[in-house]
Structure formats: C-alpha cells, structure tokens
Amino acid sequence: MNAPLAVVMAAGKGTRMKSELPKVLVPVLGRPMLEYVIDALREAGIAKIVVVVGYRADDVKQTVGGQEDVGFALQAEQRGTGHAVMSAREHLAGHDGAVVVVAGDSPLMQTSSIRKLLAEYERSKSACILGTAHKDNPHGLGRIVRDASGKFTGIVEEKDATPQERQITEVNLSTYVFHGPDLLHALEGIRSDNAQGEYYITDCPGVLLAEGKDVRALAVLEPCEVLSINSMEELAVVEDAMRSMAKAKG
Numbered sequence: 350m351n352a353p354l355a356v357v358m359a360a361g362k363g364t365r366m367k368s369e370l371p372k373v374l375v376p377v378l379g380r381p382m383l384e385y386v387i388d389a390l391r392e393a394g395i396a397k398i399v400v401v402v403g404y405r406a407d408d409v410k411q412t413v414g415g416q417e418d419v420g421f422a423l424q425a426e427q428r429g430t431g432h433a434v435m436s437a438r439e440h441l442a443g444h445d446g447a448v449v450v451v452a453g454d455s456p457l458m459q460t461s462s463i464r465k466l467l468a469e470y471e472r473s474k475s476a477c478i479l480g481t482a483h484k485d486n487p488h489g490l491g492r493i494v495r496d497a498s499g500k501f502t503g504i505v506e507e508k509d510a511t512p513q514e515r516q517i518t519e520v521n522l523s524t525y526v527f528h529g530p531d532l533l534h535a536l537e538g539i540r541s542d543n544a545q546g547e548y549y550i551t552d553c554p555g556v557l558l559a560e561g562k563d564v565r566a567l568a569v570l571e572p573c574e575v576l577s578i579n580s581m582e583e584l585a586v587v588e589d590a591m592r593s594m595a596k597a598k599g
Contacts, residue, residue, distance in 0.1 A: 351445050351446030351529070352394075353394065353395050353396060353447040353448070353526075354397040354440070354446070354447075354449070355398045355448070355449040355450070356399050356401060356422075356433075356437045356440075356448060356449070356450045356451075357390070357398060357400045357451055357452070357453045358401050358434070358450070358452050358453055359400050359401055359403075359453030360401050360402055360403025360404060360406075360427055361427060362404040363375065366580065366581065366584070367581055370405070371402075371404045371409055372578075374408060377456045377578070377587060378592070381412055381413075382454055382455075383412070385456035386451060386455055386456065387400075389459060389460045389463060390451070393460045393463035393464050395418075397418055397420060397440070398418055398420070399421070399437045400413060401421075401433045402423055402424070403423070406423060422437035423436060429549050431536060431547070432548040434450055434536060434550055438533065441529055441532065441533055442533070444529040445528075446528075447467055447471075447527070447529070448527045448528075449463060449524075449525070450523075450524075450525040451524050451525075452524075455524075455574065455577070456591070457571075459571050461571070462480060462524070462574060465567070466478055466480050466569065469567055469569075470526045470528075473565065475526075475528070476557045476563055476564055477527050477528070477532075477564045477565070478525065479493070479504075479525055479566040479567070480526075480567060481519050481520060481566050481569075481570060482569075482570035482572065483519050483520070484518055484520050484572075487515075487520045490522075491504045491551060492505050492507070492517040492519065492520060493517065493520065493568075494517070501554075501558075501565055501566040503555055504551050504555070521551065522570055523550070524570060525553075527553070531562060534557075535553035535554075535557050536548075539552040539553060539556060573590055576590055
C-alpha cells in the first residue's frame with residue numbers, strides 16, 4: 350500500500366482579499382496561509398504533498414518550494430476544483446493508496462481531522478470519504494444529504510437545495526480522502542455542463558456512488574475548520590480564532 354499523498358488546491362487569485370498576492374500566500378498571523386495547510390498534512394503522515402498552482406505560480410513555488418515532500422502541478426487555466434485536481438494527474442498515476450484533497454486556503458485545518466479520515470480509509474477501504482462538519486448557520490455551503498439509515502447519498506449546493514435540504518446543518522468543506530485509482534476514474538466521469546463551464550471535485554463522490562462504490566461522509570472536522578477566508582473580514586475572524594486556540598493550548 351502506497352503511503353498517503355495529498356493534493357492541495359492553491360491556484361486561485363482571491364479577488365476579494367484586496368491583495369495582489371495569490372490567495373494562499375495572504376499572511377495569517379504573519380505566515381502564508383498555505384504553510385499552515387502543509388504543516389497539518391505533514392503532521393498527519395502525508396508522504397508527498399502536491400500543490401496545484403496557477404495565479405502567480407512562481408511566487409507560490411518560491412514560498413513553499415525546496416522541500417523534499419512538496420511538489421507542484423500547474424493549473425494554467427482555472428476551470429474549477431475538479432480541473433485543479435486533474436492538473437495533478439501525473440502525480441497520481443500508479444498511486445494505489447489514499448489521496449487527500451484539500452483547499453490551500455484552510456489555515457485552520459487540523460492534523461487530528463486528517464488523521465481520523467485516513468484511519469477511516471484504512472479501516473473501510475472506501476472509494477471516497479468526505480470530511481464534513483455541522484454548522485449552525487450553513488448558509489452558502491453544500492449540504493450533505495443522507496438516506497433514512499444515515500448513509501451518504503450526495504451533496505446538494507445551496508442554490509439547488511429544497512427548503513427542507515436547506516435545513517441540513519452538515520456541510521461539505523472541500524476535504525476528501527479518495528482511493529487513488531478511484532479518484533482518477535471519477536475525474537474522467539465529471540462534466541463541465543454547468544453555468545460556469547467548470548469541473549467540480551464535488552461531482553466525484555456522485556460518480557463513484559452511481560457506480561455502486563463505497564462513498565462515506567464523516568462528520569469529524571472541528572468547528573474551527575468551518576471558518577473560511579474569502580475576504581479581509583473573514584481573515585480577521587480566523588486570526589482571532591487562531592489566537593484563542595493558541596492561548597487555550599497555553
């Protein structure tokens with residue numbers, strides 16, 4: 350079994366951050382947010398970390414390159430999260446173990462959460478496991494839909510959700526563990542026939558589910574991991590949360 354590897358989606362510009370920097374290089378308490386993500390993955394036992402770069406790719410490479418376990422894949426044209434992972438296909442070819450897929454703008458990612466997802470993967474050998482969390486106000490986030498027995502049946506985006514589905518508090522947070530060959534197979538099956546003309550990683554679990562593969566959603570992410578950074582206001586909230594956590598740890 351190959352040691353787990355990770356794909357970090359880090360190609361975006363982050364237009365709402367009021368910065369010319371690539372979003373993942375915007376400092377959070379003085380460090381580029383991408384560095385926190387790499388640290389969390391490394392501490393969780395990830396052997397190889399593939400950073401998907403795009404906007405100002407050389408700046409990202411310069412910041413986090415030169416580390417033995419960090420490689421890069423270029424997403425020359427940003428056509429969605431699924432397209433970002435497609436850009437890393439050559440790194441995934443022949444990999445028969447776990448592939449962790451995460452967003453590079455998640456500085457509050459917890460090593461413990463990644464470890465729990467990997468432990469579930471080792472136990473279940475599922476084709477895909479989604480890391481989810483419950484959020485009191487899930488506005489704007491994709492909801493996790495389950496059947497009467499609690500089995501995962503899909504992700505529904507807010508704009509497509511029924512009033513009943515909008516009441517769901519379990520949300521998708523762009524944190525996945527895939528079986529390597531199943532991920533490559535699912536990427537072949539996703540389409541860009543949507544309003545944005547983009548490929549979404551969120552469609553991959555559905556492709557695998559439709560083929561009868563084992564796909565699970567595990568609500569193991571910490572409440573702090575729900576905090577995202579899409580604006581300077583949200584950056585301030587995340588920095589406050591990090592200070593509080595650091596204080597609590599003593």
